[in-house]
Amino acid sequence: MAVRATKTLGLIMALACLTAGMVRAADVKSLTKELFAVPSTTGNEDQLAAKIRGLLPKNVVVEEDGLGTIAVRFRGPEGPTLVLAALDGYGHMVSGITPDGYLTVDRPVAPPHARFDAYLLGQPVVVSTARSPVQGVVSQPALHLLTQERRKALVEGFSLENAFIDIGVRSEKEARAKGVEILDAVTCPPVLTELAGDQWAGPALGMKAVAAVLVDIAAAPAAEPPGGETVVAWAAQTKFAARGRGARPALGAARAKAKWQPRRTVIVDVVAAGKSDGFPFPGGGPVLIQAKDEPSSLRQALVKLAADTKISLQFLTVADSPLALPFAGPSSEVLTVALPVRFLNTPSEIVDLKDLQALRDLLAAFLAKGGGR
């Protein structure tokens, strides 16, 4: 009888764990969808920050840095471990309004690659005004009227010089009446495409997925970790390079370093995957990135947690990214854990949901173990 009761209890507990796991899996996906719908570009992160605040438990105190970065702190006896992700993605902004009501466009920061601006040609866009989103399209020449010369100039040589957003008005006054102002963010509409093999595609999806992972772990019931103080932060203006001599760290990361003075930092980022050489593989698990292929306590902790929780990892040795740069030094330790993203920095970034879940589970375990101490 006792044996049967124990077995039944075990079965119930196993089912409960399985159900909890399924709930969590649904959570990170639904959180990703929620964040995906909110535009966020460098200098225009306020909407996404507000959304994240709204998703965190009411009793959590949200810290700010004055530039748009937000963070939550989990108290512990030791100095802080920082878990940091970007709050901003690449995008454009309104730079002017022509007398006939078209919007001109600029970038707040340098593009991630030379073709980035060209993705605007002939596409729907959303202008995020203070009042409400305004739908528009980026003009393109009519195919029937294209000469060889015009094709070369306006299509193959498309640049922001030729980018005019049509919002369906005829004058600057009408454009302003819609609430459009200079510096309003211009982004692709958040259209999610669900592909075979549990993969999602969409603009700025990688960054939003990573931000959602941090929301999920920060909002989890077991987020009061033992063993140390941990700060989970979403940093604004990470695509903007801090000025000064030498290497150019991400401004948002440099400020986070100055504010929280972490001894150990886990950067949660995205990494281009599935390129011609294949590595890292989308679907192959989170990617641990270090500047030097050498053991570290952070790496050991994450590798052990991954082994314990049966999460596949991939390893990459490349120079520190602008996000990781400020934290590299003799007195502190930094490790990047990245979500593999196919077609990174295009309007259709592809995320494998298995990687997303694995990243979430790995970081949740990391926090639950007191930052791997």
Next chain:
Amino acid sequence: MNKRIMVAALVIVVTTASAGAQSKAWDILREIVLVPGVSGHEGPVSDFILGRLPADLKVQRDAMHNVWFTVGSGKPHILFVAHTDELGWIVDRITPGGRLRVKPGGGLLPQTVEARPVLVHAGRGPVAGIVAPRPGYDERRPNVEEPEAPFTTESFDIYLGVATEAEARALGVSEGDPVTAKKTVTDFAPGLMATRAVDDRAGCAALLDAALRLRPDAVKGKTVTFAWDVQEETGLFGATELAKTMKPDYVFAIDTFVSTDSPLESKRFAFLPVGKGAVIRAVDSSNVTPKTEIRKVMAIAKKRGIPVQVGNSRGGNDGSVFLPGGAVDIPLSWPGSYAHSLIEKIDRRDLEALTDLILAIISDWK
């Protein structure tokens, strides 16, 4: 009643004389524009039209999926024709890595679909894919002086989320399947939108709306044919098939007027603003409409208070294949910015003016 009100009332009475109801063209357009129908694969669009035409009409459909019906009798015989096909691609082959190579199905700038979602209309239902960005898209080019390899339909492939040909086939995808861009509707304001395939679903919607509002007495003493034809974008093939048996006196092709109402175009010609009324395509790449006929249409429009613009632009129209058989081609249209793009723009007022103009012509044409 003062004179101005009397004139306005008269215009309303005359305008609605041939029409049986309020225009639903805009609502029809918003539905039909989303129905897939790449050239040679227009079946779903033909189904849509057939499903909305009155059951008592004797509607015909041929093997190509051209759809038409004729009402009335006598001379003249007037044909209205709009094309059901849209630009897209056809699956040419599946690579060992599970990606799709495609053949073009009409003219879209390939650059505008790079790294953008598409739908493969496979036998078991639509399958989502992404047009893969060009190789090395995010890498610094070793020699910027060398011209970049062009991004063409022949060079791009479509990623479905699978890694092998067998997995792609397991999704139901096969050679010959049509592919469309995933359509996004941009609503600038109520009654002003931009999306893919307004060319020529707006023409289809105008014609369908006119057919639904047509009063039987409007066709007295003349023969009127409404036709929705196929494969215009790839060579006017559907119209050519119809022209083998139809010998109209007048053909009104209902299709986009390629307007230069855009910040990137020269206003030297074709500058007919969006929102300022229906269009008579006086001259295009396939037809020169006799001025006498333009004046006739203008007079009818003026009598009915229908806003109409006249212009010349580029592009062909289905009516042109009826010219050798003796017809006069008078293409009607709406001013369309950004023709052959993902963001073809249209104003509801222009579409409804077009529908009203079709009905007025049926009623008044001699």
